[in-house]
Amino acid sequence: MSAKPGKILVDNLWFNNPVLIQVLGICSTLAVTNNVRNTLVMTVGVSLATAFSSWTLSLMKDLIPRKVRMIVQVLVISFYVIIIDILLRAYLPDASRQLGPYVGLIITNCIIMGRAEAFAAANKPLVSFWDGLTSGIGYMAVLVAIALVRELLGFGSVLGFRIMPDGFVPWTIMITAPSAFFLVAMVMWLARNLQARREAAAKAAKASPKPAAGPSPAKA
Amino acid sequence: MDFEFFTMNPIALFFASIFTSNILMSNFLGMCSFISVSKDYKSSFGLGLAVTVVMTITAAVSWVVLYYVLVPLGLEYLSFIVxxxxxxxxxxxxxxxxxxxSPALYLSLGIFLPLITVNCAILGAILFMQIRQYGFIESVVFAAGSGLGWWLAIMLLAAIRGRVENNPVPAGLKGAGITMITIGFMAMGFIGFSGMIAVQ
Structure with a gap:
């Protein structure tokens, strides 16, 4: 059951992207995607939490009785999230205040539990760490792409720098919740169509079982 | 942090948490189970009921634990784990x-209870309660309202999805994609209420 690190990377970024394909972890973070900086802070937090908890849970997998597995997983995850919360409060107090409860909600981000359950429970610690990290990066790529659109159209800026010309009228809807849903749906549509086309092409060619170089994963 | 029992009109807070700042539509909490369970009308009902009950009870218990155990001992940094x-x-x-x-109720509700431990809406409601420093009555009212709002939203979505399924949808949008767009329109509807009362 040992997959190659390169394949894990491509899978988690594109073919099995946590947001686009598995539809996980949309819970807590859509709310912060109206601002690129907060999205970056949040997704880095999620990536690190996923990586470290996958690593820890993979180390502990033989010690945990099946019956209490879930609660142990949640406790390990909350341990790392508390560390992230304390670090954010110390070094990025502004971002921490704006993110508010969403930092704590990393605990219930389904991606972390999902990776712990689906991958770390059956793999070696280091590979699990890598799997968690790349899942987080796949998540980051999608959310940053959405945040770029929302901040650009909603505030006319990117990372706080004004980009749009002075006459630009901000699209208020981009700041509010519905736009996040629409944008996620658009990105999902695009990604699934691209993948379906590639699959059809691969089937037609029938030569190689897998696209050789792999698609360019990050669209962000 | 003071121990005020009563700072905002609880009735206003109750309706605000159902409609104007619906925990799902404006805070995106509980999305995972919302999307996966809303395929089926009956399960949606069960999960909604379970979320409402658990949210109200946990908010009350967490409030007591937070202000009578964690705050006096200076252990707020452990609040997530607790x-x-x-x-x-x-x-x-x-x-x-x-x-x-009630074994009958257990059959219809039992399978949803374990799912709830990792439902972001429950933890989210508790964290909002902590950050906004609600009093006890407010916390319970807020949690009950949020739970009912969640319940309402999932029932609405389940009903809409039942209709959407009978209609042609582009292949790439099937399943999650069209559901997200549906939720987007629902969210616009809920945001329409937001001028009436503001919670926060």
């Missing part, structure tokens, strides 16, 4: 009580 334990414990106890009291 809240998770409270949720898990309440879910476990509720499961046992329902199993004893």
């Amino acid at each position: 809240f998770i334990i409270v949720i898990a414990a309440v879910v476990q106890i509720l499961e046992m009580v329902i199993d004893r009291a």
Whole structure:
């Protein structure tokens, strides 16, 4: 059951992207995607939490009785999230205040539990760490792409720098919740169509079982 | 942090948390189970009921634990872990009580209870309660309202999805994609209420 690190990377970024394909972890973070900086802070937090908890849970997998597995997983995850919360409060107090409860909600981000359950429970610690990290990066790529659109159209800026010309009228809807849903749906549509086309092409060619170089994963 | 019991009109807060700042539509909490369970009308009803009950009880218990145990001992930094334990414990106890009291209800509700431990809406409501420093009555009212709002939203979505399924949808949008767009339109509807009362 040992997959190659390169394949894990491509899978988690594109073919099995946590947001686009598995539809996980949309819970807590859509709310912060109206601002690129907060999205970056949040997704880095999620990536690190996923990586470290996958690593820890993979180390502990033989010690945990099946019956209490879930609660142990949640406790390990909350341990790392508390560390992230304390670090954010110390070094990025502004971002921490704006993110508010969403930092704590990393605990219930389904991606972390999902990776712990689906991958770390059956793999070696280091590979699990890598799997968690790349899942987080796949998540980051999608959310940053959405945040770029929302901040650009909603505030006319990117990372706080004004980009749009002075006459630009901000699209208020981009700041509010519905736009996040629409944008996620658009990105999902695009990604699934691209993948379906590639699959059809691969089937037609029938030569190689897998696209050789792999698609360019990050669209962000 | 003061121990005020009563700072905002609880009735206003109750309706605000159902409609104007619906925990799902404006805060995106509980999306995972919302999307996966809303395929089926009956399960949506069960999960909505379970979320409402668990949310109200856990908010009350967490408030007591937070202000009578954690704050006096200066252990607020452990609050995430403590809240998770409270949720898990309440879910476990509720499961046992329902199993004893009413096996019929257990059959319809029981499978959803474990799912709830990791439902972001529950933890989210508790964290909002902590950050906004609600009093006890407010916390319970807010949690009950949020739970009902969640319940309402999932029933609405389940009903809409039942209709959408009978209509042609582009292949790439099937399943999650069209559901997200549906939720987007629902969210616009809920945001329409937001001028009336502001919670926060």
